[in-house]
Amino acid sequence: MPTPHYGQPRYRAIADELRNRIEGGIIPPGTLLPAESKLTAEFRASRGTIRQAIAILREEGLTATEHGRGTYVKTDMRSSSAHRQTGSDVQQSIISADAYLAALFQVDMGAEIIETEVISRTADKVVSVTRTYRLPR
């Protein structure tokens, strides 16, 4: 049971399987996925592993999850996909240092800096936006 992580990890395999069912129409848009507890039984994986798999689908924009309700398949508006606002909370990107940051970090202007943006919401309302800059390590 422990962790033979040769090759592909289990949560990825499970995500693949679920994705296939969604795209194959077995789990139609708008309907709920089986509860996490059902999925642990079916795949004989721990809940954490199941949740990792679902997290992948959520990042891909295939599903959305609501506390106390479940995870449902998004009614796919595929034309607009892939761009912006998948609603993920943490975004990282590499920017180049402006004069201010360069001076602080004691690097040249234009040097690579990692920017992390965290958007925190409560009840779908944005409460704060935090951007953290640090040097790559």
Added chain:
Amino acid sequence: MPTPHYGQPRYRAIADELRNRIEGGIIPPGTLLPAESKLTAEFRASRGTIRQAIAILREEGLTATEHGRGTYVKTDMRSSSAHRQTGSDVQQSIISADAYLAALFQVDMGAEIIETEVISRTADKVVSVTRTYRLPR
């Protein structure tokens, strides 16, 4: 990615960063820290490392963790504080919302937004620069 721990270990650096955010008011007393899973994403560290960092804050009495709920910042009654050795500059200003922030906060462009900047240093070197935006109330 693996383990260049020149000087101070990762979990200590992360603890310092979180402490600075707390003392800088970015994470106000009474509010919850981001979940372990969010912190692993933001700092790109493993769960074990994040948990070590939070353990430090807990030992310092800065935070308390409730099982199943989260880790919140304690309402610090003893402001004797003595200003820890790792320094941080905090600066607050009012800016006007650009298109991006306006959209997130659902306000008009140009609306007032409070920006808090925390510069954390360890041994006179800037470790991170964090800017937090929130609405006035």
Added chain:
DNA sequence: AGAAATTTGTCCGTATGTATC
């Protein structure tokens, strides 16, 4: 209207294997 069951969210502790300093 209220209690119970369901379901997701989060934390706890532990374990294994890999890799680097």
Added chain:
DNA sequence: AGATACATACGGACAAATTTC
């Protein structure tokens, strides 16, 4: 060899939102 850190995985427990009875 030991400390640090990563990724993966398990099982358990409590918290909170939603649904069902």
